[in-house]
Amino acid sequence: MRKRIFVLVITVLMITSTMVGCGNKDKKETSNTENGNQQTAGENEPKKEKELEFVELSWYYPGSPQSEQDVVFAEINKLLKEKINTKVNFHPVDWGSFEEKMKVKIGASEEFDICFTANWMNNYQKNVSQEAFIAIDDLLNEYGSNILKGIPEKFWGATKIKGEIYGIPNYQISTMTNGFWFKKDLIDKYKVDYKELNTLDKWEVYLKTIKENEPQIIPTAICAESGSNWGRMLVNYGFDEVGGRNIPGVVRLTDNSYKVINQFASDEFKSFVSKMHDWYEKGYIRDDALAIQDPKGDIEAGKIASGMGGNYKPGADAEMSASYGEEYVNVKASESYLLTSSIIATLNAISRTSKNPERAMMVLDLMNSDKEIYNMLCYGIEGTHYNKTGDNSIEIVEDSKYKPNTNWIFGNTFNAYLLPGQSQQTFDDTQAFNMNSEASPILGFVFNQEPVSMQIAQCTTVVDEFILSLDTGTVVPDEYLPKFLDKLEKAGSQKIIDEMQKQVDEWLKTK
Template sequence: MMKKKLSLCTTLVIGASLLLSACGSNAAKSTNETASASPTSSASAGASASPAALKPVELTWYTVGTPQKDQPAVMEEINKILKEKINATLKLNVIDWGAYDDKMKVITSTNENYDLAFTSSWANNYGGNVLAGAYVPLDDLLKKYGQDILKQVPEKYWSATKINGKIYGSLNYQTYYIARGLVFNKGLVEKYNFDVKSVKKPSDLTPFLEKVKSGEPGMTGYLPAANPFPELFNMETGFTIDAVQGNSLFPLMINVNDKNMKVFDGVESKEFMDLMKVYRDWYQKGYIRKDAVSLKDYKAEAKSGKYAVWTRGGGPGASEAATAEQGYPAVVVDSVPSYINTGGVIATMTAISKTSKNPERAMMLLDLLYSDKQLYRLLSDGIEGKHYKKVNDNTMEAIADSGYAPGTNWEFGNMFNDYASKGSPVTLDQLKQLNDTSATSPLLGFLYNPDSLKQEYAQVNAIMGEMIPALMTGTVDPEISIPKYVDRLKKAGLDKLTDDAQKQINDWKAANGK
């Protein structure tokens, strides 16, 4: 059975919609305009100093995940290696999934001293934090102390991290393709003889949800994800629409088949209205909980066993991973074609805080997680013989109830340096190959920068934060609510933001020969 850690996008899509969340791209400036825009160009620059020449330091790292009972024992072994190699020790603060965003906002707003933090397009928002000045640029640090990172992460992906021509997040190398799936309670699928492969668009779920409603007292048909703006495509239409700014609430989009990349408001699109009508219909028929808009911990709800259908990462091995997560048989089908955009590439990164007193040592630590497989595997899997046992040189088997099984090997270093899990239906090499075969967004390497319209940007996002949960849970009537929200968005400055995003895309296209 596939271990949870190989689900990769599983945790990355907490809060994703049925048709997934729009992910964005990178800065409007040319990726060739400065020397720092090509990190590998100077990868041979000075290496880190010898441990004996370094003063001892303690590094603080905030990550998202489930706190592990046996973490102290693992950290003791990790710090032995760090002390020997870079004369440092690490204090790892693991914050639970549902609390990570809020806690990191407080930590950032109060200028707390820390060194490293997980950041992404979906949690502890990368673009917003960079624009707020929370992180230090990493171009020079990568060249001097991150040579193993630059050697192992293909150069083509670094453009996705750049904002105003600079890198602020060190990439964790994992599957960059985005695959979203619908998870079904397998027992209910079999009981009602439902063909999960027949689902190509949201409304195809309706007959199954009706059977669950009629035949399963106490069970809810669908668990809606109420946060980011939903992607407006499905298995019937394919990959058609991408966002101009990350996996966020920001509503500006392009059609990927439009060579002019004309920016439009996704809220005003027919696709958005049609999708929201489906959710409203489900809500009115009782397929969605009446209090769904108030649910806060999507991951906990998905594990509760109270739902027939919910969402998670799709792709190879997703059914096995979902079964392991839920503790009962589940089956996953892809709800959209797999694709790569900037939001997918920046879905898992590590930033160095502007408050860090030891940014050089922090980068040395990140590089060690690429060069030292023992260190990486300790953090990912725990202690051999205590938390897992090796099956062969490349495969491991987790020890049940060992006290350490974080399932977050995608959160740091190079995931392809890890062990494969015994019984996994896919290999790491197969997953890696999907990076090369998935469709690629024409906006890869672009991320809209709202710096010149900060007030309008903040107002639009505030309205979207109010609107999306209400609509995606079916709580409000879209035919009444969407026109009202569009009016508010325009008054808040959405048209100015649209024009500004279009100009930035046009400049980026010209600078990069698009």
């Protein structure tokens, strides 16, 4: 009897203990939220840094290597280690070598994590068609919330290929407005109204003045920059590219028929390269233009009087003046258009060979939201490379050894510090440009290169062979342009244009 009672007592105690244990466990794992609902502890909380395994990433982008970049990169990596337990090996590659370097790396399936891509360099559509990048829709939703918040929703359509996103726009001036820039001391010296120098013909009159009176000054910055001189005047000539700057195929911005044509066979292209050759013969373009792939060193040294701007934007005068240490002014040379090509003119993509795509997205999310990290990559270290002049404004230290001048490569430029001469109004005006400019007739269309990938590869080789010589005026167009067009035709340019037209027509049915 005693034995049975003893067993019964033990059983009751065990049951009670179990119930108490469960009650304590429930109490520990749940908590009352402010609105009275119960929520499991840890639910919806971000991962803590200590839960992330340390990884190293590599990031390739075009830019002139800076003498004190290693010091800057080390400071950035201290912050990345603290925030997401990550180190990034930054690899700025000089402008003339970046295209070829990425072709080799991607072609050989070399491991890397992030790279710069665009419509005009390290071609975005072509790389996607060759499966060089991964689709990032899911990664954006899970790790890129700040990116999604910072970029207008309507812009994402320009990045989609077959309905998926493969690149993150570095949000900046997203409309395209062609323009010119001028060294202000020379403008003042010759009492020129630079705002009137808004066409190639008017600019030429000024170039004649510089050539005749300033023998130590190079009249223009025109040189062999990836065939970008023609590309910088596309909107001025009324074109929007369909598949990439140096791939045959454009539509006219004012043509509601949506007809795709070969820009290299157009009267506009012939007119442009003929003018460049005339300028070369007159000495307005440097003799060694074909050998110079990056004019920034000469601009920084004050040796160049003027040039074609990549894209006119509010605050351009202050930005350029701060970057190069003396005053510059800019002028619009075209109307402003919102283009698919201008939205994808600067992107960062995650490589198919990346072993840590989630962490790569975390890094890019920080570059689009963390002002300290982003501005350090843009401007360097406070007190060494720049000084604060206000809560959100800086001035570059004279003779700074870190001035990449490529904010538009690294992330959301609206997080950048304001430079002397810039104000919050600069950002407001830029936003207004983005939201209110005229839209291209093919805004939102993204060309799928797969059906004509072989022809694109062949035509790209032909363009690479001819464009730099024609673009810098160093050859006679009447002799070289027919050869160029003949080779393009044999390489399959018409098949590319026909495929573009087919896809544009199909896209129009969905509008």
